Amino acid sequence: MSKPSIPQGTRDFNAATVHKRQYILNTIKHVFETFGFQPLETPAMENLETLMGKYGEEGDKLIFKILNNGLDNPAKEVQTKEGFDKILQGKSTTTITERALRYDLTIPFARYVAMNHGSLTFPFKRYQMQPVWRADRPQKGRYREFYQCDADIVGSESLINEVDLVSIYVTAFKALQLPVTIKVNNRKILLALAQVCGGEDKLIDLTIAIDKLDKIGWEKVQAELSTKGFNDQQQSVIHTYLNIAGTNQEKLTKLAELLAGNEHANKGIEELNFVLNYHQATGMASFIEADFTLARGLNYYTGIIFEVKANDAQMGSIGGGGRYDDLTGLFGVNNVPGVGISFGVDRIFDVLEEKQLFPATIEAGTQVLFFNLGEQEAAAAYLQMMQLRNKKIACEIYPEKSKFDKQFKYAEKKNIPHIVIIGSEELAASKCTVKNLASGQQNTISFEELTNYFD
């Protein structure tokens, strides 16, 4: 018999952890609802074809596929064996796997909107907080099962939505007391840069290269650009682009000069200005940082993109999102533009834990332990305990008649602040002894007094 274990990249959550996670989830949920978003839940599994091809080539490999439950029709045996050979070559096929675990919440949401667009009221604002799965190699801050919390608005092109989503980030992280920076960029600006430097078809090569800047440095980025066919003059423009610095306003002004005359650039800059100006008024502009190196992997983004970094923490992004003008187009429903953001709960958890930012009050366990001092005594204690429970005070009784020592230790281990002793002496007098474990003080009071003792 081997030792029990759980799959790589998954975790059990003990009581303390669950309380802390609930605290994060409830905080975010409350913010979402305050901003007028409605909940949605979708199945853990989707049809494979719903997910395939939506996350790029790398993403496809990371989708957890679910093996079909054997052969439904004996006539398909040959076909299925061919399918198995494909799997061995690393390809996927519905003869072997028809379903897959969801990889994020955005594509299932797009699928939902496409299926229900006739009955939804637009603009449609939904939030969703559910686990997603990725067949990734786990490491720090990266799991195979983790929660995402998404808020999206579809059916509206207004930039007020972008403004609103930034407000959500600021409000939520303020509530969690976590200092963050919200990085913003615009895919239109990246597109403009690609046009100026050799054409739109180089957009992906370009974004991949510049995304690596802070990791590998300019020289290696330059080397990569060379191999991708960017000439010296183009590299020089890219270099200037990447070195734009200063305040958000200064950056945008310099960018406008560099990409002067490009239609997409003008539009992209205008959009960023809109959001920044709006937040000048709300006072939230200080959380926003224009970062033209921000690219984000998911290729369905078309407008403003976001990424949230915790200040002074060794952790990848703890949230991200952006505008996609044609997401449901993937499912045959056109003209449903949208914009959304996501919170990475598990990483937020890790950062809060590391920086010790969880409030001390969130672990609400048992408040009162009733000692068990014999059959009669326990029966009497049970009735008193139920009185307290009716008043919504968390209580429990020690199930075995044990020595004081043991019952005290149990209370300490569980951080139970009060104990109630009903022994033979108390029982005879219809009284009980209440002791505060932290202070060591104790009082002997009547049963009636006990009922109101913790009010």
Add this chain to the structure above:
RNA sequence: GAGGGUAUAGCUCAGUAGGUUAGAGCGACAGUUUGUGGCACUGUAGGUCGUGGGUUCGAGACCCAUUACUCUCCCCA
């Protein structure tokens, strides 16, 4: 997909150049103390040293393979 690191008691780890019966701390359990905990002291239980092979008179230690975990890169939340 590429490359590191680790694997010894329930937990955290020692184990020195290969040498008798495998160690500590914490935890658990019991006792000193049968109606008052935290402290202290005493004792008890618990390990085919991840697995398989090899080298050797002798392997927890060295070599090979394998599995699991972990970290970095790629990519991402």
